[in-house]
Amino acid sequence: MFYREAGDFKVSYQDDSQTFPIKFDRYRYYAVLAFAFLVIPFVINDYWANAILLPFLIYSIAAIGLNILVGYCGQVSLGTGGFMAVGAYAVYKLMTAFPEVSMFIHVLLAGGITALVCVAFGLPSLRIKGFYLAVATLAAQFFLVWLFNRVPWFYNYSASGQINAPERDVFGIVITGPNAASWATYFFCLIFLAFCAIVARNLTRGTTGRTWMAIRDMDIAAEIIGVNPLKAKLTAFAVSGFFIGISGALFFAVYLGAVEVGEAFGINKSFLVLFMVIIGGLGSIFGSFAGAAFLVLLPVVLKVIGVDLMGWPTDIVAHFQLVIVGALIVFFLIVEPHGLAQLWRVAKEKLRLWPFPH
Amino acid sequence: MEEGYVTEDGRKIGGVVMEMKNITLRFGGVVAIKDISFDIRQGEIRAIIGPNGAGKSSMLNVISGFYVPQEGQVLYQGKPRPQMRPYEVARQGIARTFQNIALFEGMSVLDNVMTGRLNYMKTGLFSQALWKGKAEKEETENREVVEKVIDFLEIQHIRKTPVARLPYGLKKRVELARALAAEPSLLLLDEPMAGMNVEEKEDMSRFILDVNDEFGTTIALIEHDMGVVMDLSDRVVVMDYGKKIGDGTPDEVRNNQDVIDAYLGVAHD
Numbered sequence: 001m002f003y004r005e006a007g008d009f010k011v012s013y014q015d016d017s018q019t020f021p022i023k024f025d026r027y028r029y030y031a032v033l034a035f036a037f038l039v040i041p042f043v044i045n046d047y048w049a050n051a052i053l054l055p056f057l058i059y060s061i062a063a064i065g066l067n068i069l070v071g072y073c074g075q076v077s078l079g080t081g082g083f084m085a086v087g088a089y090a091v092y093k094l095m096t097a098f099p100e101v102s103m104f105i106h107v108l109l110a111g112g113i114t115a116l117v118c119v120a121f122g123l124p125s126l127r128i129k130g131f132y133l134a135v136a137t138l139a140a141q142f143f144l145v146w147l148f149n150r151v152p153w154f155y156n157y158s159a160s161g162q163i164n165a166p167e168r169d170v171f172g173i174v175i176t177g178p179n180a181a182s183w184a185t186y187f188f189c190l191i192f193l194a195f196c197a198i199v200a201r202n203l204t205r206g207t208t209g210r211t212w213m214a215i216r217d218m219d220i221a222a223e224i225i226g227v228n229p230l231k232a233k234l235t236a237f238a239v240s241g242f243f244i245g246i247s248g249a250l251f252f253a254v255y256l257g258a259v260e261v262g263e264a265f266g267i268n269k270s271f272l273v274l275f276m277v278i279i280g281g282l283g284s285i286f287g288s289f290a291g292a293a294f295l296v297l298l299p300v301v302l303k304v305i306g307v308d309l310m311g312w313p314t315d316i317v318a319h320f321q322l323v324i325v326g327a328l329i330v331f332f333l334i335v336e337p338h339g340l341a342q343l344w345r346v347a348k349e350k351l352r353l354w355p356f357p358h
Numbered sequence: 359m360e361e362g363y364v365t366e367d368g369r370k371i372g373g374v375v376m377e378m379k380n381i382t383l384r385f386g387g388v389v390a391i392k393d394i395s396f397d398i399r400q401g402e403i404r405a406i407i408g409p410n411g412a413g414k415s416s417m418l419n420v421i422s423g424f425y426v427p428q429e430g431q432v433l434y435q436g437k438p439r440p441q442m443r444p445y446e447v448a449r450q451g452i453a454r455t456f457q458n459i460a461l462f463e464g465m466s467v468l469d470n471v472m473t474g475r476l477n478y479m480k481t482g483l484f485s486q487a488l489w490k491g492k493a494e495k496e497e498t499e500n501r502e503v504v505e506k507v508i509d510f511l512e513i514q515h516i517r518k519t520p521v522a523r524l525p526y527g528l529k530k531r532v533e534l535a536r537a538l539a540a541e542p543s544l545l546l547l548d549e550p551m552a553g554m555n556v557e558e559k560e561d562m563s564r565f566i567l568d569v570n571d572e573f574g575t576t577i578a579l580i581e582h583d584m585g586v587v588m589d590l591s592d593r594v595v596v597m598d599y600g601k602k603i604g605d606g607t608p609d610e611v612r613n614n615q616d617v618i619d620a621y622l623g624v625a626h627d
Binding site for chain 1: 422454464476501
């Protein structure tokens with residue numbers, strides 16, 4: 001009824017390989033973009049920005065990055081927290097060393113630096129696969145956190161060992177530090193998310209994405225039809241690192257403002273982003289958004305229900321939250337191993353034929 | 359015979375494309391291939407047959423660069439081929455299919471066939487990330503070639519279907535499509551008809567003959583169905599226990615006493 005591809009004819013291959021080949025999808029996408037860019041900035045307040053929107057935007061970027069590596073290229077990584085830390089410390093060093101340069105450039109450069117680090121830690125993937133690679137990336141996680149804790153140069157020899165984001169602006173609008181307006185921080189993160197999502201989508205629907213998926217599905221066959229496994233895996237690590245670095249930089253500079261590396265970028269963060277990718281759906285850009293939204297919103301929703309509606313003490317709700325999140329993850333993995341994205345796909349298939357399923 | 363020969367049905371076969379010279383392949387103490395030489399000529403359909411465990415698939419793996427023989431030489435287009443990775447062999451124009459289907463299960467048929475065009479994709483990562491200009495043009499050009507292959511093999515209706523959902527016979531055809539999309543100069547088929555019923559075999563035979571006829575592709579295939587092999591191929595190599603026991607036209611091979619012994623058994627006295 002609402003969702004039709006009948007009558008939606010394509011006359012060129014360009015039309016057929018676009019991101020949203022179905023008209024209804026395309027218009028919905030424009031509507032979401034317009035709403036995110038033109039409506040939300042005017043109605044946003046500090047609570048919404050800090051509790052929901054900023055973490056959602058930033059984790060979405062991280063989830064897209066990890067999804068490229070795990071979902072598209074099939075290389076398991078538990079080093080996301082460490083790689084986000086690289087982005088955060090890179091942007092910190094850049095912000096303090098070159099205060100006059102635009103934050104846009106700093107964040108992109110931080111992504112680039114993380115991409116290089118990620119490639120270096122991705123080198124073992126040429127020899128090892130699966131669980132063993134997960135362990136190797138786990139080593140990256142612990143090494144990077146240790147490095148940023150132990151080498152004072154990274155935190156500019158500050159006494160606390162923390163890094164604090166100084167106030168920086170873009171075109172005169174403050175976006176970091178305590179004086180940043182919530183709409184500005186939101187807008188800044190949204191631009192990066194839109195950019196990352198479009199780049200990720202373009203890469204995954206084209207040649208690069210196909211080489212990644214070929215490596216994921218059957219690496220021997222991929223090599224025999226002409227995929228260079230070295231190049232395919234390392235580009236996946238690089239692109240993934242680029243996105244994760246951007247998310248780490250934003251997480252530190254725009255969202256938290258002050259960071260203690262073990263706390264903010266510990267192993268928990270690696271697992272959190274991995275859960276987002278798995279719950280959202282491996283090998284799906286939409287799944288990255290869905291997973292990030294799910295894990296960001298769930299604690300907020302549970303808190304609202306528990307504390308505000310039921311009147312329970314906060315600490316009990318906080319504990320229940322862990323139990324419920326854990327249970328839901330198990331539930332999801334059993335019921336729909338392909339994640340929220342697959343549920344969405346099935347719903348769309350049904351909608352296509354509704355209300356006449358024959 | 360350097361200039362080639364003319365087949366019974368009047369096709370002209372050209373010079374040698376691929377020559378295997380005294381190939382020996384060992385896995386530890388097991389000798390999979392023992393001192394085998396044969397050649398594959400331009401435009402011919404060359405079959406490799408033999409009982410189970412004869413070393414046919416190993417031979418194909420040597421040709422496609424997956425195994426490196428301990429002794430002997432592989433000459434491709436007249437030049438000795440240095441040791442190279444399988445993806446480099448693919449770039450030289452050798453494509454293959456597998457005995458047990460090796461498609462990318464998570465991708466659609468179209469994407470699978472498009473991977474066959476990888477060797478023709480030259481644009482860099484940045485251009486692809488923006489999906490403008492060169493990257494989009496390249497994608498469309500290659501899509502046109504792929505669509506021709508899809509038409510040729512009559513799999514238009516399953517273009518967007520995930521491969522995992524397809525029945526066995528169609529998967530085999532998609533795999534052939536992926537190999538053909540690479541426009542190979544030498545096509546290797548490892549048991550293209552294994553596990554098929556008579557109709558599917560007829561279809562597949564027709565496709566193989568059409569490919570050879572329309573594109574002039576040189577084909578080397580392994581097959582167990584003797585009827586198919588004798589009908590399709592121009593020349594046949596027969597292997598048994600890693601050794602070559604026969605080589606020639608189907609008729610010559612059929613009347614070769616060693617071949618008959620290998621297949622029917624022989625009394626040991």
